[in-house]
Amino acid sequence: MPRLVHLILALLATSFNALGSQTPLRSSVLEACLSTLPFRVVLPSSPDYDRASRAYNRRLTIRPAAVVYPNSASHVSAAILCGTRAGVPVVARSGGHSAAGYSLGGEDGSLVVDLSRLDEVKFEKEGEVVHVQTGNRLADLARALKGVGKALPHGTCPSVGVGGHAAFGGFGFASREWGLLLDRMIGAEVVLSDGRVMNASLDENADLFWAVRGSVASFGIATSYTFVTLPEPPVTTAYSYVFAGNASSAAPCLYAFQEFAATSAPPPLGMQFSVIPDLTYELFGSYTGPKKDFDVIFLPLVQECEKTSDQDSGTHAFAQEMGWEAYLVSQAGTPPRVADCFYAKSLMTAEDRPLSPGTIETFMTYLYTEGPKHRLSWFVEVDLYGGAGSAINAVPKLDTAFKHRDRLLGFHMKASSRDQRPPYPEEGYAFINGMANALRSGPESPTFGSYGSYVDPLLKQDEWRMMYYGDEIYEQLADLKRKWDPEGVFAYPQMISSTRELENGGRRVVDEL
Numbered sequence: 029m030p031r032l033v034h035l036i037l038a039l040l041a042t043s044f045n046a047l048g049s050q051t052p053l054r055s056s057v058l059e060a061c062l063s064t065l066p067f068r069v070v071l072p073s074s075p076d077y078d079r080a081s082r083a084y085n086r087r088l089t090i091r092p093a094a095v096v097y098p099n100s101a102s103h104v105s106a107a108i109l110c111g112t113r114a115g116v117p118v119v120a121r122s123g124g125h126s127a128a129g130y131s132l133g134g135e136d137g138s139l140v141v142d143l144s145r146l147d148e149v150k151f152e153k154e155g156e157v158v159h160v161q162t163g164n165r166l167a168d169l170a171r172a173l174k175g176v177g178k179a180l181p182h183g184t185c186p187s188v189g190v191g192g193h194a195a196f197g198g199f200g201f202a203s204r205e206w207g208l209l210l211d212r213m214i215g216a217e218v219v220l221s222d223g224r225v226m227n228a229s230l231d232e233n234a235d236l237f238w239a240v241r242g243s244v245a246s247f248g249i250a251t252s253y254t255f256v257t258l259p260e261p262p263v264t265t266a267y268s269y270v271f272a273g274n275a276s277s278a279a280p281c282l283y284a285f286q287e288f289a290a291t292s293a294p295p296p297l298g299m300q301f302s303v304i305p306d307l308t309y310e311l312f313g314s315y316t317g318p319k320k321d322f323d324v325i326f327l328p329l330v331q332e333c334e335k336t337s338d339q340d341s342g343t344h345a346f347a348q349e350m351g352w353e354a355y356l357v358s359q360a361g362t363p364p365r366v367a368d369c370f371y372a373k374s375l376m377t378a379e380d381r382p383l384s385p386g387t388i389e390t391f392m393t394y395l396y397t398e399g400p401k402h403r404l405s406w407f408v409e410v411d412l413y414g415g416a417g418s419a420i421n422a423v424p425k426l427d428t429a430f431k432h433r434d435r436l437l438g439f440h441m442k443a444s445s446r447d448q449r450p451p452y453p454e455e456g457y458a459f460i461n462g463m464a465n466a467l468r469s470g471p472e473s474p475t476f477g478s479y480g481s482y483v484d485p486l487l488k489q490d491e492w493r494m495m496y497y498g499d500e501i502y503e504q505l506a507d508l509k510r511k512w513d514p515e516g517v518f519a520y521p522q523m524i525s526s527t528r529e530l531e532n533g534g535r536r537v538v539d540e541l
């Protein structure tokens with residue numbers, strides 16, 4: 029009996045191949061290769077496959093060819109070579125928070141190299157330099173830095189992975205003073221499609237290092253990043269001012285936020301304006317310094333917003349001095365999110381083309397009229413990136429493959445299903461697209477960009493190329509893709525393609541070569 033079953037399966041496999049589908053062949057080559065590796069390999073037939081292949085964004089169900097858990101750079105190299113041999117696209121997963129499931133390949137059939145076992149943090153020069161393996165989460169990084177009295181700029185979600193965070197930016201409230209996480213990077217260890225483990229820095233493989241900072245996922249798997257740290261600031265003031273109102277009271281507050289951002293916000297001030305479904309709006313952020321200084325700088329903006337807000341409901345005001353660690357903990361929120369089910373978009377405005385009052389009015393009117401119609405859990409967060417003295421914008425435009433060195437505000441628009449579980453309601457897409465369209469209704473719209481860390485899988489190829497990278501950076505990246513990953517092993521829907529012309533997504537390149 030068992031022999032007969034084997035025979036039938038063998039015949040079936042042959043006929044699939046005869047029909048021209050290479051998938052069974054590719055996956056058997058891949059599985060044979062992976063079976064020789066001395067670390068954890070999870071295949072579709074494994075009992076823990078569903079768990080290993082679950083996306084943080086539960087809106088998506090993606091079935092990778094395999095998920096592997098290397099313990100070292102040489103393990104990563106061996107895993108990549110299996111993917112290269114089998115002709116299966118290879119992707120890295122650090123914290124797994126990609127909004128588009130790109131660390132699962134973004135579509136079925138990829139080899140996922142999970143880096144969670146690469147969790148070393150090593151200091152040098154009394155903590156001034158840190159080597160961080162990419163499987164660390166932001167919480168792990170912050171904890172290690174705390175131990176030596178150092179700090180780095182990064183986002184606030186503790187479970188986001190260092191690997192993906194520094195890959196496409198890495199923005200936090202300290203970024204206007206300290207830069208993005210990728211701006212603190214002085215070196216990276218990257219494993220290439222041919223299995224070589226390379227060091228990249230300004231001195232060694234400088235072109236690869238340039239591509240790593242903004243687009244590493246298309247070039248290799250980074251196993252470690254080296255950062256220059258900063259002294260932990262002695263005191264930070266965290267703040268939040270919540271206002272009640274309507275579209276015509278929120279619009280002037282956002283306009284005042286933008287004006288203040290462009291003219292009066294010193295680099296130690298991190299700022300966010302947000303709106304949530306109860307239709308309150310908030311000024312939120314931190315100031316790296318004492319509260320007495322913060323009050324002098326910031327209260328004029330609060331007063332400006334109070335002019336139009338509903339005073340009967342009051343302003344919920346909070347501003348408190350704390351140490352850096354307490355500050356990070358206060359930002360992290362409780363309990364840490366393990367999953368979500370969402371669709372989100374990002375639009376970034378140009379510093380030299382602020383939003384007109386009319387555009388802001390249209391945007392707010394959309395939120396206040398459409399928001400209440402939906403059973404969605406949504407928010408709009410408007411982060412300040414630029415303004416006078418912003419360290420993000422002080423970096424010369426082509427120093428890294430990260431495009432946005434001339435942005436003022438970043439709009440992050442996100443709608444989750446009510447309980448943050450699947451299924452994702454269809455109306456979520458329309459609601460978010462309508463929000464983006466309202467923001468794009470004004471004359472500033474052609475100058476907008478998009479933050480590649482808030483990756484949007486529904487952008488068309490010409491849109492994301494322009495909005496994440498722009499021609500100048502994209503064309504350099506395309507040349508470098510040809511040099512460092514000529515066969516397109518590191519492939520996902522929004523990867524850098526080695527050809528400059530538009531084609532239908534990344535996957536075709538792999539098939540053609």
Ligand SMILES: Cc1cc2nc3c(=O)[nH]c(=O)nc-3n(C[C@H](O)[C@H](O)[C@H](O)COP(=O)(O)OP(=O)(O)OC[C@H]3O[C@@H](n4cnc5c(N)ncnc54)[C@H](O)[C@@H]3O)c2cc1C
Pocket residue numbers: 119120121122123124125126127130131143162182183184185187188189190191192193195196197198199200244245246248249250251365481482
């Ligand atoms: C709740 C939440 C809060 C967030 N807050 C912020 C914030 O405050 N500021 C901000 O800037 N961003 C923020 N983000 C966005 C976040 O920085 C990005 O989603 C980031 O890419 C996630 O990194 P990851 O390692 O967790 O994700 P992953 O899904 O593992 O990776 C994301 C992408 O990077 C690639 N990649 C990951 N590791 C490597 C590696 N080692 N080598 C090569 N490629 C790699 C993956 O293949 C994938 O394409 C937030 C996201 C979430 C979900």
Ligand SMILES: *[C@@H]1O[C@H](CO)[C@@H](O)[C@H](O)[C@H]1NC(C)=O
Pocket residue numbers: 225226227
């Ligand atoms: C990369 O740098 C590390 C640390 O300096 C060194 O030990 C290693 O040999 C280098 N690797 C290569 C391939 O040069």
Ligand SMILES: *[C@@H]1O[C@H](CO)[C@@H](O)[C@H](O)[C@H]1NC(C)=O
Pocket residue numbers: 273274275276277336337338339
């Ligand atoms: C909006 O709120 C303000 C402040 O409470 C109020 O004065 C104004 O009448 C409201 N406008 C509308 C259209 O409801």
